[in-house]
Amino acid sequence: MGKLNCIEICAGAGGQALGLECAGFEPEALIEIDKSCCNTLRHNRPHWNVINADISQFDATDYKHIDLLAGGVPCPPFSIAGKQLGKHDERDLFPEALRLVNECRPHAVMLENVRGFLNPVFEDYRCNLKHQFEKMGYVVDWRLLNASDFGVSQLRPRVVIVAIRKDSYKYFTWPKPLDCNPLTVGELLYDQMASRSWKGAKKWMKQANDIAPTIVGGSKKHGGPDLGPTRAKRAWANLSVDGMGIANEPPEKDFVGMPKLTVQMVARIQGFPDEWHITGKKTPAYRQVGNAFPPPVARVVGEHIYECLTQKKVFTLIG
Numbered sequence: 001m002g003k004l005n006c007i008e009i010c011a012g013a014g015g016q017a018l019g020l021e022c023a024g025f026e027p028e029a030l031i032e033i034d035k036s037c038c039n040t041l042r043h044n045r046p047h048w049n050v051i052n053a054d055i056s057q058f059d060a061t062d063y064k065h066i067d068l069l070a071g072g073v074p075c076p077p078f079s080i081a082g083k084q085l086g087k088h089d090e091r092d093l094f095p096e097a098l099r100l101v102n103e104c105r106p107h108a109v110m111l112e113n114v115r116g117f118l119n120p121v122f123e124d125y126r127c128n129l130k131h132q133f134e135k136m137g138y139v140v141d142w143r144l145l146n147a148s149d150f151g152v153s154q155l156r157p158r159v160v161i162v163a164i165r166k167d168s169y170k171y172f173t174w175p176k177p178l179d180c181n182p183l184t185v186g187e188l189l190y191d192q193m194a195s196r197s198w199k200g201a202k203k204w205m206k207q208a209n210d211i212a213p214t215i216v217g218g219s220k221k222h223g224g225p226d227l228g229p230t231r232a233k234r235a236w237a238n239l240s241v242d243g244m245g246i247a248n249e250p251p252e253k254d255f256v257g258m259p260k261l262t263v264q265m266v267a268r269i270q271g272f273p274d275e276w277h278i279t280g281k282k283t284p285a286y287r288q289v290g291n292a293f294p295p296p297v298a299r300v301v302g303e304h305i306y307e308c309l310t311q312k313k314v315f316t317l318i319g
Contacts, residue, residue, distance in 0.1 A: 003025060004025050005026050005028050005067050006026070006028070006067060006068035006070055007063050007066055007068075007104070008069075008070045009031050009069070009073070009093075010071045010072050010073055010093065011037065011071070012032060012034070012288065012291055012293070013040045013289060013291070013292050014041050014045075014276065015072075016070055016072055016110075016112070016293040017030055017070075018273075018276060018295040018298070019297065019299035020070060022295070022299045023298075023299050023300075023301075024303070025067070025068055025302060025306065027048055028063065028066065030050050031051045031055050032050065032051070033052070033055070036280045037288055039279045040280070043279050044276055044277060055096050055097075055100070056096050059103065060100040060104040063104040066104050066106040066107075067108065067309055068108045068302075069104065069106040070298075070302075071110075071111055072112045073092075073093040073094055097109075097111060098136075101136060101138075107165055107168060108163065108305050108308070110160065110161070110301060110302070112159065112160050113158070113159045113161070115157045115159060117142075118142075126142075137166055138163040139165075139169040140161065141161075141162055141174075142162070143159070144158070145160050147294045147297050148182050150175070150296050151178055152182055152269075152270070152271045152297065154182075154212040154213070154269050154294070155211055155212065157214075158293065158294075158297065160301055162301070164308060168309060171307070171308040171311040172304060172308040173308075175300040182211055184209050185208040185209075185210065185241070186204065188268060188269065189205075189208070189265050190202075190204075192264065192268070193250055196250050196253060198250065198252065198255055198259075199253060199254065204240055204259065207239070210238075210239060212269050213227075215266060216228045216229075217289070217291030217292075225282060225283050225290075227261070237258065241258060242257070242258040242260045243260075245260055246260060246262065246263060247260035249262065250262060263278055263282060263289060264278075266290065267289045270295075272295060273295075
């Protein structure tokens with residue numbers, strides 16, 4: 001089977017889009033409100049149809065032939081770092097996602113969000129979401145997936161919601177964790193840390209002997225880039241990483257102390273390939289990476305959705 005098509009909402013810097021591309025999906029439209037993210041998408045894939053817009057202004061009725069609607073709707077309404085207002089948060093875009101699903105009726109839907117979505121306080125919200133999908137003819141399920149189970153050197157739990165048309169759902173299975181551990185931060189980033197001949201690179205690699213804590217993107221309302229709140233910074237310090245900011249370049253030859261990560265290093269921890277260039281100045285570039293969905297996780301879920309939809313097509317042709 002060839003590529004299937006998709007549209008993606010809240011596309012960000014392309015983490016999910018890149019993973020889905022590797023899984024066999026070709027995007028017909030990527031909708032993203034942030035101009036910095038749009039610049040990154042266009043830089044890396046000039047042929048993609050990147051639409052710089054608020055999804056509330058996007059009409060999906062012209063995409064009724066779409067196989068998959070995907071996206072990472074904003075997490076603040078459900079994040080433990082916020083007020084967890086759910087449906088009362090103006091940033092809750094699940095209603096818009098449901099509207100778009102109703103307009104284009106894709107064969108499958110894949111949405112991701114933070115772990116807080118599964119908190120007991122949102123049980124009614126989840127039940128209503130499931131009911132809305134069922135009314136449109138979908139079977140919906142969700143799983144908490146840890147990025148480290150799929151080769152990403154980071155502790156990053158994310159909720160992935162999958163909805164598939166009732167006549168196809170029986171062909172869908174959730175991906176299983178890999179049977180090997182991801183690289184440690186030291187193993188993953190050694191070549192970058194040593195790229196300017198830093199004498200302490202090998203010693204640092206041995207000290208950075210675990211996977212990374214969850215990378216956070218931060219808010220535009222708050223200062224420059226750093227690696228998260230106090231608890232996260234302590235976890236980074238245990239890996240001999242200075243989490244108080246982001247460096248412009250890897251450490252120099254005679255650098256002494258704990259190095260900071262560059263945007264490129266953070267992108268590699270997030271699961272982006274080195275050839276995927278995050279455009280823009282350091283702060284917006286870091287935020288793009290920090291808010292991204294790890295491509296390897298998007299890929300593995302996308303592969304299972306692809307297999308489900310292509311199996312349905314094969315059995316339909318045979319029948």
